[in-house]
């Protein structure tokens with residue numbers, strides 16, 4: 206076997222080794238991916254294919270404290286060495302496709318095109334999107350939403366091709382693909398690899414592709430092959446010569462050598478459970494037959510230009526990022542009809558339940574009914590706002606982290622766009638709830654008070670969503686965020702101003718009443734309702750409260766309403782700030798590649 210000669214236009218790698226603590230994953234792999242040729246990284250499951258691709262891209266996860274990743278080796282791009290912690294400027298298509306489900310294929314591409322090429326005008330953007338749709342055979346589904354597990358959208362193959370098209374925008378020189386055909390039927394897999402091959406051949410790109418069990422037709426489309434087993438190199442060279450090479454080392458399948466190369470090669474480098482010793486010996490033989498890699502050519506001036514071509518695109522202005530992100534967030538929120546319908550039903554049903562139970566009058570007993578109802582409204586609004594966000598936001602956060610790796614936008618415009626796009630929906634749902642519950646239960650019918658009620662419930666809802674975002678942003682996973690949600694709501698209810706006298710609570714918790722959205726929400730709603738109300742003193746039993754102000758005095762609540770809405774606004778601002786800070790700090794961390 207001959208290792209492919211390394212020339213200056215390659216992405217070359219030398220002696221790549223990787224271990225997680227004591228567990229060795231890759232051992233001294235060398236090879237190169239060449240411009241205009243399609244490289245397959247193939248091997249049995251768990252042989253280290255993805256780890257090798259991550260190593261080339263400079264995206265090996267740091268690992269855990271107990272088993273940190275130890276990565277060594279060298280990478281050369283166009284003849285020049287890459288820095289130990291340099292992320293390769295490549296289109297990296299991971300196994301998992303992450304998309305906003307309610308955007309169409311064209312909108313998804315257009316969003317990326319406009320962010321990654323801010324220097325171009327609308328006509329050039331449209332041409333670029335059109336070109337990508339054509340080259341990835343996506344024209345037929347350009348107006349279909351991408352979809353996800355819950356919403357029907359494009360097919361698996363179209364989704365994967367969209368993933369490649371998106372990645373091609375940010376760094377067009379090198380394309381790395383991790384098992385792009387997994388989960389696709391043979392026709393879709395063939396179409397996809399054909400599209401990728403066109404990229405390599407017609408656009409002269411460097412393309413490396415991890416592939417697990419390709420059909421013979423798919424295998425035949427690859428020019429070069431990097432065959433691995435147990436983290437060791439079994440073969441590196443032209444794909445068409447691999448079978449003959451393994452046969453030349455003495456390996457032959459007993460059932461004849463008629464099987465296709467792909468099946469033959471995988472069989473040859475896999476450990477046979479019935480003959481473990483024999484197969485390990487055979488694999489050792491393949492590993493020792495790999496010659497040392499040839500020397501690298503010097504980088505030339507032309508290759509310097511090729512390196513420049515591979516550099517990351519500049520970002521769009523903050524204002525442009527915000528505008529595009531706002532439009533996408535709005536589309537995502539309003540097109541998610543299922544979630545919207547659930548929220549509408551929740552609001553209507555809650556309002557009807559309150560309306561069928563509470564009938565407020567001007568009697569003494571109705572004073573406490575009012576306090577009770579307004580407390581429930583505050584608790585319910587906080588509950589719905591926080592729970593909805595905690596359920597939805599962690600998934601979106603994953604997507605955002607992936608998009609930020611392509612340097613599409615920064616955190617602040619993203620966050621502001623998301624927060625602002627949700628305000629009209631929160632206001633709409635609060636108004637729907639208020640419009641039903643307010644007249645049904647008999648709250649003070651003064652128009653100014655009704656409007657103030659709607660404003661207060663909207664503010665409580667937005668503040669709760671911001672708290673939900675802060676909890677999700679701080680939590681490592683959706684499960685952690687969901688686990689934190691109940692105790693946080695319970696604490697807010699305990700410290701809502703009427704369930705415990707703050708003087709009797711542990712001193713270390715004295716800050717909690719100030720942070721309870723439930724408390725400030727209830728106080729705002731109560732000040733709004735009780736101020737100026739008069740109550741009858743007919744049912745004389747105990748102390749009579751003949752005015753709303755004296756009722757508020759029972760709980761040491763005093764107007765004006767801004768005494769409660771200001772703290773709510775402060776909590777909202779603090780949660781936004783906290784979320785932004787956490788999101789900024791949650792970029793993926795990758796291992797450095799030390800010299801071999």
Ligand SMILES: Nc1ncnc2c1ncn2[C@@H]1O[C@H](COP(=O)(O)OP(=O)(O)OP(=O)(O)O)[C@@H](O)[C@H]1O
Nearest residue numbers: 225230248249250251252253254255256257268417
């Ligand atoms: N963070 C990690 N800590 C410890 N071991 C890991 C870690 N990541 C991967 N591994 C191990 O490294 C080995 C190679 O994994 P890798 O995903 O690179 O293999 P693969 O050939 O791509 O497998 P597959 O085809 O099944 O996706 C596996 O045994 C895997 O369990």
